[in-house]
Amino acid sequence: MSTPQENSHIDRSFNRSMLVKLFVVAALMFGFGFALVPMYRAICEITGINNLVQRDVSAREAKNTQVDMSRTISIEFDANARGPLEFKPEQHSLDLHPGEVTTVMYEVTNEQNRTVKAQAIPSYAPKQATEYFNKIECFCFTQQTLAPKETKRMPVVFVVDPKLPKDVKTITLSYTFFELDAPKQAAN
Template sequence: MSTEQQPMQPENNKKVAKTVKKLMLVVFAMFGFGFALVPLYDVFCDITGLNGKTSNSAANVNADGIDESRTITVQFISRTAKGIPWQFEPMVNEVKVHPGEMKLVKFYAKNESLNDIVGQAVPSVSPGQAAIYFQKIECFCFNSQPLKSQEDVEMALQFYVDTELPQEVSTITLSYTLYDITGSVES
């Protein structure tokens, strides 16, 4: 019986080695796909307008005029990331705007800690398809916000909603999350 098993072992070893090679190839392919996923996701979101990402730079002033036949409700939400001891909130919770009309709203921030902190606000728009139509002229989110201990500030957001906003969108929610970036800012 042992003589019959010996001729089979080299054949089995070849099959096992071939299977291991295939599995290693799958592992490397999955690893590579994981690295490619973030840029692919960003491209997908740019094309489809999903994920509510807004531009990180100032838009041009609206030249298309104002569409007074429509009124859009723009809601503002703010939150702080875990661990940042700031008070951060919109000074108004919502405004009504006509597409093409420029609006100025302010947010309030106060560093309630005993240390100086640099904050960075990251915006998100909902529904995601509205993100490409929400145009920020001026925004505190374009720059980091250094605040000394117990210092407070009013921060401006000037925007308009593009007149090309799809008709089915009547409410846009702009959400900001404030992060502590003190450790990543050069002194």
């Protein structure tokens, strides 16, 4: 049988050994955490995934590989206004390749001597083109506030999906600008 003093000495020795092992494991884990960043960068550089060290391609060098250069689509622009607004596209048509990102400008003028809030609603012809005409930026996404006699130039940035059916050769984009909260006419 062992004495209590021998047991105490064995327990202390075991505790010291365990503490040293735990300290070594903690130090290795801490070092591994620091080593992960350079390892991640090296793996990404070797595989080409999420490469953080390459410079970005400039806009001049970038090419959209989704553009279908084999065909051309004609886009026609139409504008209608309901209320005290004059509204028109700056160009009435253009030809483009499906997949090209394109910007066109519309102009709206408030002809009143009061501030006008308005909203544009788009429509497309033929109807089947609707799902292939993707607007990236458009004044129709938000309400427009026009000061008295103010004129605004507003962009529409869009892309026609290359999956557009081959039989569609022309798309008409039409906007109707509606005045919101129009003043009530006095009844006679």
